[in-house]
Amino acid sequence: MEAYAIKTDKLTKKFGDFTATDAITFEVYKGEIFGFLGANGAGKTTAMRMLCGLLKPTSGKATVAGYDVFSQQEKIKQSIGYMSQRFSLYEDLTVTENIRFYGGIYGLKRQALKDASEALLQKLELQQEAKSLVSALPLGWKQKLSFSIAIIHNPSIVFLDEPTGGVDPITRRQFWDMIYEAADRGVTVFVTTHYMDEAEYCNRVSIMVDGKIEALDTPGNLKSRFSVNSMNDVFLKLARG
Numbered sequence: 545m546e547a548y549a550i551k552t553d554k555l556t557k558k559f560g561d562f563t564a565t566d567a568i569t570f571e572v573y574k575g576e577i578f579g580f581l582g583a584n585g586a587g588k589t590t591a592m593r594m595l596c597g598l599l600k601p602t603s604g605k606a607t608v609a610g611y612d613v614f615s616q617q618e619k620i621k622q623s624i625g626y627m628s629q630r631f632s633l634y635e636d637l638t639v640t641e642n643i644r645f646y647g648g649i650y651g652l653k654r655q656a657l658k659d660a661s662e663a664l665l666q667k668l669e670l671q672q673e674a675k676s677l678v679s680a681l682p683l684g685w686k687q688k689l690s691f692s693i694a695i696i697h698n699p700s701i702v703f704l705d706e707p708t709g710g711v712d713p714i715t716r717r718q719f720w721d722m723i724y725e726a727a728d729r730g731v732t733v734f735v736t737t738h739y740m741d742e743a744e745y746c747n748r749v750s751i752m753v754d755g756k757i758e759a760l761d762t763p764g765n766l767k768s769r770f771s772v773n774s775m776n777d778v779f780l781k782l783a784r785g
């Protein structure tokens with residue numbers, strides 16, 4: 545059986561003459577928490593959109609959940625969950641309505657959706673808020689809800705694009721407990737973040753600079769390679785030259 549959830553070979557995206565993602569080659573193991581780091585504009589979102597089947601690459605190769613990013617984009621979309629930076633819950637719908645809406649889009653049938661919805665509310669202890677508008681929830685709760693919805697259809701891979709922006713460290717830590725739980729169940733987690741404490745929580749991280757992957761290893765190995773004590777210092781050495 546294929547050991548990789550994601551495999552790329554010189555994957556490239558050009559916008560006109562500008563190369564946003566420049567021949568990136570890497571693999572992500574099944575069940576791994578893989579951190580995808582880089583400064584603003586390094587090309588992370590572009591790469592992630594190609595891997596999610598949302599943007600056609602210019603050249604190179606990649607498979608996600610065993611499906612080809614050029615020819616099997618619909619299959620990829622059915623196999624993954626995706627949580628964007630501005631997680632796309634509808635503020636003017638209730639918690640339950642959001643769960644039903646996205647569960648429906650992800651293809652859950654009526655009973656499966658009802659069961660998944662109840663389980664989700666119970667797990668997040670949001671039963672009291674089931675009929676509240678999402679706009680009334682604190683940011684941290686919205687993020688947890690958004691993540692739970694992104695995996696409601698049991699995808700094999702979930703893509704998280706800066707999922708914890710703007711919340712306090714305790715809420716971020718709770719969010720990461722949810723990520724670990726998903727990974728323990730075998731879900732592969734592909735996550736971009738600007739928080740270097742979160743990079744330490746990943747099994748392996750890659751660091752992108754100007755469209756290229758400049759380093760890829762475990763946080764421990766990267767720190768020893770650069771003779772520094774934190775991922776923050778690794779990042780500064782690489783991303784800031």
Ligand SMILES: Nc1ncnc2c1ncn2[C@@H]1O[C@H](COP(=O)(O)OP(=O)(O)OP(=O)(O)O)[C@@H](O)[C@H]1O
Nearest residue numbers: 559562563564582583584585586587588589590591
């Ligand atoms: N549709 C587009 N047309 C032209 N240039 C684009 C397009 N999308 C992205 N870019 C450019 O590609 C580069 C990489 O952008 P991308 O959004 O992938 O970076 P990023 O690493 O995700 O940054 P951030 O951390 O700010 O989200 C940037 O210079 C951006 O301006």
